[in-house]
Amino acid sequence: MSPIEDAGEFNLIRRLAAISSSSTRFPVITGIGDDAAVYQPKSGMVQVITTDALIEGYHFDFDFYRMDQIGYKAMAVNLSDIAAMNARPVLATMALGLPGSFSMEDLDALYDGLTSAASRYGVQIVGGDTTRSPVLMLSVTVIGEAGKHDLVHRNGAGPGDHICVTGNLGDAAAGLDLLRSHTKPETLGDKVWDVLTTRHLMPVPRLDLVQEWAKKGVRPSALIDISDGLTNEVHHICAASGCGAVLWESKLPVSPELFAGAPKSRTPVDYALNGGDDYELLFTAPCGVLTQMAPDSYTTIGVVTETDVLIHRTDGILEELKAEGHDHFRAE
Numbered sequence: 001m002s003p004i005e006d007a008g009e010f011n012l013i014r015r016l017a018a019i020s021s022s023s024t025r026f027p028v029i030t031g032i033g034d035d036a037a038v039y040q041p042k043s044g045m046v047q048v049i050t051t052d053a054l055i056e057g058y059h060f061d062f063d064f065y066r067m068d069q070i071g072y073k074a075m076a077v078n079l080s081d082i083a084a085m086n087a088r089p090v091l092a093t094m095a096l097g098l099p100g101s102f103s104m105e106d107l108d109a110l111y112d113g114l115t116s117a118a119s120r121y122g123v124q125i126v127g128g129d130t131t132r133s134p135v136l137m138l139s140v141t142v143i144g145e146a147g148k149h150d151l152v153h154r155n156g157a158g159p160g161d162h163i164c165v166t167g168n169l170g171d172a173a174a175g176l177d178l179l180r181s182h183t184k185p186e187t188l189g190d191k192v193w194d195v196l197t198t199r200h201l202m203p204v205p206r207l208d209l210v211q212e213w214a215k216k217g218v219r220p221s222a223l224i225d226i227s228d229g230l231t232n233e234v235h236h237i238c239a240a241s242g243c244g245a246v247l248w249e250s251k252l253p254v255s256p257e258l259f260a261g262a263p264k265s266r267t268p269v270d271y272a273l274n275g276g277d278d279y280e281l282l283f284t285a286p287c288g289v290l291t292q293m294a295p296d297s298y299t300t301i302g303v304v305t306e307t308d309v310l311i312h313r314t315d316g317i318l319e320e321l322k323a324e325g326h327d328h329f330r331a332e
């Protein structure tokens with residue numbers, strides 16, 4: 001292994017620049033190599049900017065993440081935030097904090113993950129910064145574009161709108177609990193293990209929905225991505241929109257893998273409501289808009305109301321829906 005402290009910063013930047021400069025889909029006037037990157041936004045479009053950081057020991061550790069998966073996820077979670085505005089990603093920059101003992105080989109693998117996620121979703125990496133750090137830290141910034149009237153915020157939900165989610169919920173949090181236990185339980189099939197753990201390690205940003213909605217000329221009334229658990233995100237939309245909600249527990253989309261493989265410490269429903277890292281989209285839309293969306297692309301899980309955020313349990317009880325998803329600053 002060759003430690004990066006032997007290479008020096010300029011060699012490091014040259015190495016990263018060489019890997020980054022491959023894609024030129026967008027009108028980048030100046031890329032890596034000057035003090036800042038320059039690009040020309042398409043006319044009539046607005047820009048969307050998001051940043052998300054991943055810190056070793058908090059967001060990931062090396063017990064079960066491969067280096068390329070860390071890079072992939074750092075890019076993917078930012079792309080999910082762009083999707084959550086109903087926008088398309090264009091460019092990315094990133095800041096890397098690296099321990100001096102970090103190896104060149106690991107850096108290449110990390111970068112491989114970052115660039116593979118970027119190129120899969122048509123994003124060009126146009127710059128960044130590297131610095132020494134006590135632990136590995138990645139902060140990715142993504143710039144996206146959307147037609148001014150295509151943007152969807154959290155505040156557009158209105159009473160009577162349906163509440164919908166894409167994909168299945170809870171798999172990623174169950175996958176994380178399985179990974180933390182370090183060994184695959186003997187009773188658990190390989191496929192169940194793979195589905196659940198992959199949902200945590202390599203989340204898929206739902207840019208496919210952004211594309212589909214654009215093709216059909218429809219847009220949700222409110223939109224957010226589910227990074228910290230469904231309950232938290234429902235509360236975010238209700239608070240921003242000044243409305244309430246009723247969810248139906250029986251309608252939550254739970255995968256057969258979650259039913260088969262969820263660690264017994266939590267129920268599949270609890271994983272679906274409060275597990276984090278799903279990176280699916282939560283949106284609201286009036287019935288007339290929903291009927292124009294592909295019916296297999298979402299599940300209706302509730303309805304927007306005037307006040308109060310409630311859940312209709314399968315046993316018939318109607319109770320307050322508490323925001324009990326992930327809180328980055330709450331002691332565990």
Ligand SMILES: [Mg+2]
Pocket residue numbers: 080081084224225227
């Ligand atoms: Mg978000």
